[in-house]
Amino acid sequence: MKKLVVACVALSMSAFAFAQAAAPAPAAKTAQQSKMVTCNADATGKKGDDRKTFMKECLSAKPVKAPTAQQTRMKTCNADATGKKGDARKAFMKTCLSGK
Incomplete structure (x- = not known):
């Protein structure tokens, strides 16, 4: 009788452990x-x-992505080039964008 009780206890403990392991963990x-x-x-x-x-x-x-350094420079140079046209604008943009 004692062996039967020990076997039942062992079986129920293993079933409990299995149930604990089978429970899904909450996903992130x-x-x-x-x-x-x-x-x-x-x-x-x-x-x-x-x-x-x-x-x-x-x-x-x-x-929203932050603008890159080049995009920021382009925006600034475009604002500064307001009023310039043609070759004067091209030359200004070239020097402005190159950082000189």
Whole structure:
């Protein structure tokens, strides 16, 4: 009888351990899931078509990238070249963009 009790206890403990190992671990949120949480929080108070439109735009929005150094230089040189035309503008842009 004692062996039967020990065998039952051992069997139930192994079944418990197996059940613990088989339980799926919570997965980390994907970027889309995180975006959904943020958009949902921002959509508080919106209803119906207004909410649908907002959520569609929010979820499809691409992250904004910072401009590169070349893009920043181009923007600055373009602003400085206002009023110049033709060869004068070309020469100015060439020297401005080359950093001289």
